[in-house]
Amino acid sequence: MSVAAPATASTEDQPTLPAASxxxxxxxxxxxxxxxxxxxxxxxxxxxxxxxQPYTNVLADNVGDQAFFEWVLSYGVHLLRDGGDPFFTTMLNTPLGVNLAANTSVTVYAILLAPLTVLAxxxxxxxxxxxxxxxxxxxxxxxxxxxxxxxxxxxxxxxxxxxxxxxxxxxxxxxxxxxxxxxxxxxxxxxxxxxxxxxxxxxxxxxxxxxxxxxxxxxxxxxxxxxxxxxxxxxxxxxxxxxxxxxxxxxxxxxxxxxxxxxxxxxxxxxxxxxxxxxxxxxxxxxxxxxxxxxxxxxxxxxxxxxxxxxxxxxxxxxxxxxxxxxxxxxxxxxxxxxxxxxxxxxxxxxxxxxxxxxxxxxxxxxxxxxxxxxxxxxxxxxxxxxxxxxxxxxxxxxxxxxxxxxxxxxxxxxxxxxxxxxxxxxxxxxxxxxxxxxxxxxxxxxxxIPLPLLYTTRAPEPAFIADGLWKKYVPEGGTMSALPFAINVAADGQRWQAYTMARGGRQFDIPDGYFLGPGPGGAEGNGRIGAQPRKTDWLFLRAALYGHITEVNNNDRASARTDFKYWGIDAVFLAPTITGPEGMLYRAALEIVATDLLGPPDKVGGVLVWRIRQGLDPVNR
Structure with missing residues (x-):
């Protein structure tokens, strides 16, 4: 075939020539x-x-995608240890789940390199x-x-x-x-x-x-x-x-x-x-x-x-x-x-x-x-x-x-x-x-x-609440928990914490929302969107974190939160000392004010603020 080098038209991987010295x-x-x-x-x-500094440095131009791929690599460990579907999970976007086949799940990498993920x-x-x-x-x-x-x-x-x-x-x-x-x-x-x-x-x-x-x-x-x-x-x-x-x-x-x-x-x-x-x-x-x-x-x-x-x-x-x-x-x-x-x-x-x-x-x-x-x-x-x-x-x-x-x-x-x-x-x-x-x-x-090195920045360190397994006191087997704000591409820490937990093995927790591609308002016949379709409560938290907006929480907000928490089946939410955003750290202080107003005083455990969400009961009703 004419695409071969002029010196050879062989059909073998090596040209038919006398034995090379x-x-x-x-x-x-x-x-x-x-x-x-x-x-x-x-x-x-x-x-x-x-x-x-692989544990603290992150790609400055795409924090969210790095968090997503770290999650799918950890999911490979979870598949080998606990079983599951390589192409669908409800650990993200609970209770609806995420179609990983419609996302870039890099399953082969996740499975083959699972030993490295466990070790490092x-x-x-x-x-x-x-x-x-x-x-x-x-x-x-x-x-x-x-x-x-x-x-x-x-x-x-x-x-x-x-x-x-x-x-x-x-x-x-x-x-x-x-x-x-x-x-x-x-x-x-x-x-x-x-x-x-x-x-x-x-x-x-x-x-x-x-x-x-x-x-x-x-x-x-x-x-x-x-x-x-x-x-x-x-x-x-x-x-x-x-x-x-x-x-x-x-x-x-x-x-x-x-x-x-x-x-x-x-x-x-x-x-x-x-x-x-x-x-x-x-x-x-x-x-x-x-x-x-x-x-x-x-x-x-x-x-x-x-x-x-x-x-x-x-x-x-x-x-x-x-x-x-x-x-x-x-x-x-x-x-x-x-x-x-x-x-x-x-x-x-x-x-x-x-x-x-x-x-x-x-x-x-x-x-x-x-x-x-x-x-x-x-x-x-x-x-x-x-x-x-x-x-x-x-x-x-x-x-x-x-x-x-x-x-x-x-x-x-x-x-x-x-x-x-x-x-x-x-x-x-x-x-x-x-x-x-x-x-x-x-x-x-x-x-x-000639390329210059990739730009990098720092991201929020993993809190002891996650690293030391202290979260298990707040979430029962098969339960749901989330960092604040709920995980999305512009604030993906919650998805990272879940990923690191999966990589270590043992009991896991589900999270609402997440960074992934899923169906938009049109469902299976409509265009996709980034992340879950937002509910009132996750937008309340995200707006505080992204823009520093402090909402004056009222009983309508608390009623919406009650409905949303029941839909997600959330057992607890927590707030880390810092929150990684797409261009630096997000407005943690504003988020703490809004969350405390909505949910009441938190517990201080493992370097984070934790709010128990008692299933079937209201968040704090003022």
């Missing part, structure tokens, strides 16, 4: 190790703020996965490019390091264990390219199906993008006159392998897919505005706030938030990519041109999709409609955030960089002055987007 094998392995170590060092550099806590497991995801993505792309694209390992390393640490993935490193799992794409693409091997359709199809079934809980949206990009590439490549005979010859084998993959993946995913699309507490679409989360065209030519260019004052804030800065390649890199494609096209034979044409089509298609339903340029939304307006209500597309389609261009650009470097590093074909110019151009394009 021991020295050659050692050199190859040594370079692999060098790239792996370099990738790991770069990942530690990016995440070192969390490693310094979900805080360590979180930063470990985040670091290994970044390093593993760069190394996996390097191996893929080295096998299928580039004949020179240095070229593959350049492309791999770009793919692993591109601005979009550094942005998602602010809390997203799913999107930083960028190593999934090259592994899936590798297996897709192997499907054409004659006589091995059953084995290759089964492996692909097992991969898809396993990776679903880690990055379902990323798998969707990878499959879509692979489909666009194969169709565009196959329709070329030059490559059609090759595609036709492989068609039967590939279709048979895909059939096997569908069966294997279907068996593994039968229950998760049922839960995702038709299980309890599911929903249509997404809880996010797709127009707001569309890529600004100007972002492609701008620099991220977390890049070296930002230190020189060239950072841009065209992203909707720091976690969704998905392109930001910068003008120099975009020019380099276009110039590289022009150079490669001129030098390519007809078969390689078919590959380049398909690659360009994939890049353009996903760039246009990332722009969303209407064109946005330099933070100005225009009335110009775009193709995504026709797709946004279709299944799968209705749950995607358009700007994330830009992440596919990371792989496209990585391939172009590897191909260009492979050509220009060929001393027999390129004179030394041209190589010098090439090195200068690459440096000018890539150095500005």
């Amino acid at each position: 021991a020295a050659t094998i050692v050199r190859r392995l040594r370079f692999h190790v060098f790239v792996a170590v370099a990738a790991l060092a770069a990942a530690v550099y990016v995440t070192h703020g969390l490693w310094q 806590g979900p805080q360590i497991t979180f930063v470990t996965i985040l670091t290994l995801n970044l390093a593993g993505s760069a190394f996996a792309w390097y191996l893929f490019l080295n096998r299928w694209i580039a004949g020179n390992r240095i070229s593959a390393a350049i492309g791999g390091m770009f793919c692993g640490f591109a601005p979009g993935f550094i942005s998602h490193a602010n809390g997203h264990l799913n999107w930083t799992s960028g190593w999934i794409a090259p592994l899936v693409l590798w297996q897709l390219l192997k499907l054409r091997e004659k006589g091995r359709w059953l084995r290759n199809g089964a492996i692909l199906g097992a991969m898809l079934g396993t990776f679903f809980t880690l990055a379902a949206e990323g798998l969707f993008f990878t499959a879509l990009a692979g489909g666009v590439f194969v169709v565009a490549w196959s329709l070329s006159r030059t490559t059609w005979p090759e595609a036709r010859a492989a068609l039967t084998t590939v279709l048979a392998a895909l059939g096997v993959a569908a069966v294997v993946a279907g068996i593994i995913l039968a229950y998760p897919l049922y839960m995702h699309f038709d299980g309890p507490q599911t929903f249509k679409g997404t809880g996010f505005n797709q127009t707001h989360y569309a890529e600004d065209l100007g972002a492609y030519f701008s620099f991220s706030q977390r890049s070296l260019a930002a230190l020189a004052g060239f950072g841009s804030d065209l992203a909707p938030n720091p976690t969704e800065a998905t392109s930001f390649f910068g003008l120099p890199l975009m020019i380099l990519v276009i110039a590289s494609l022009f150079m490669l096209w001129r030098r390519a034979d007809p078969g390689r041109r078919a590959t380049l044409r398909a690659l360009i089509i994939v890049g353009l298609v996903f760039m246009v999709l990332s722009l969303g339903p209407r064109l946005i340029f330099l933070d100005n939304e225009t009335d110009i409609p775009l193709p995504y307006a026709l797709l946004q209500r279709l299944p799968l597309f209705d749950s995607a955030l358009p700007l994330r389609f830009a992440l596919v261009l990371v792989g496209v650009i990585g391939v172009v960089l590897a191909l260009a470097a492979d050509t220009l590093l060929d001393r027999e074909r390129v004179p030394h002055p041209a190589q010098t110019a090439f090195a200068t151009a690459f440096a000018f394009a890539l150095i500005p987007i």
Whole structure:
């Protein structure tokens, strides 16, 4: 197939060549190790703020998502110790529960790394996965490019390091264990390219199906993008006159392998897919505005706030938030990519041109999709409609955030960089002055987007009331308790305390609300929303914590609280000394005043204030 490196068209993982000498094998392995170590060092550099104090430091740009993923990692421990449903729980959002299949539950990570969570806590497991995801993505792309694209390992390393640490993935490193799992794409693409091997359709199809079934809980949206990009590439490549005979010859084998993959993946995913699309507490679409989360065209030519260019004052804030800065390649890199494609096209034979044409089509298609339903340029939304307006209500597309389609261009650009470097590093074909110019151009394009470390801040420490198990005196077996304010993305401490309790094992407690995606007012047929649908009492507490608003509590408020506490089945609520918010600590003093006015004097236990909620009785009635 023409996507393979020019030096080999083998259907095996290794080219059919005379046996390599021991020295050659050692050199190859040594370079692999060098790239792996370099990738790991770069990942530690990016995440070192969390490693310094993993139990107190938190990602400054996404406190809520870190709390959510720490919760799902702890839930893996709970599943192994106490059993339960990996895709549904009532420990959050009691009594309704949460559909974890419709959320990013990273079940495979949670189960495999449960021993680390037990030994060191979900805080360590979180930063470990985040670091290994970044390093593993760069190394996996390097191996893929080295096998299928580039004949020179240095070229593959350049492309791999770009793919692993591109601005979009550094942005998602602010809390997203799913999107930083960028190593999934090259592994899936590798297996897709192997499907054409004659006589091995059953084995290759089964492996692909097992991969898809396993990776679903880690990055379902990323798998969707990878499959879509692979489909666009194969169709565009196959329709070329030059490559059609090759595609036709492989068609039967590939279709048979895909059939096997569908069966294997279907068996593994039968229950998760049922839960995702038709299980309890599911929903249509997404809880996010797709127009707001569309890529600004100007972002492609701008620099991220977390890049070296930002230190020189060239950072841009065209992203909707720091976690969704998905392109930001910068003008120099975009020019380099276009110039590289022009150079490669001129030098390519007809078969390689078919590959380049398909690659360009994939890049353009996903760039246009990332722009969303209407064109946005330099933070100005225009009335110009775009193709995504026709797709946004279709299944799968209705749950995607358009700007994330830009992440596919990371792989496209990585391939172009590897191909260009492979050509220009060929001393027999390129004179030394041209190589010098090439090195200068690459440096000018890539150095500005070198990432800066992730920003971090401190979060509220775990109170002794939770850490020492003192809460058990206030909550019976199977009972419900909550920190104040009730857990939500902008105040997720209550969910963290539950997570740390799960990681330690033993008796657990349920909590109302929580940070998750669930159904909105329209139920299963309506759009999703972040967290539970609010009731009067949780809004009373949250308003005090977020804005410092002190409500003059009256008997109507107490009657609402009585109804709400009965609905949740709450046995106790407590207030920690500090409350972590999205941009610093929240208004604890205001919350204490409101809670005391509503519930009466609290107990002081384990460094917190605790209010017993006697089931069937009113809160304090003044």
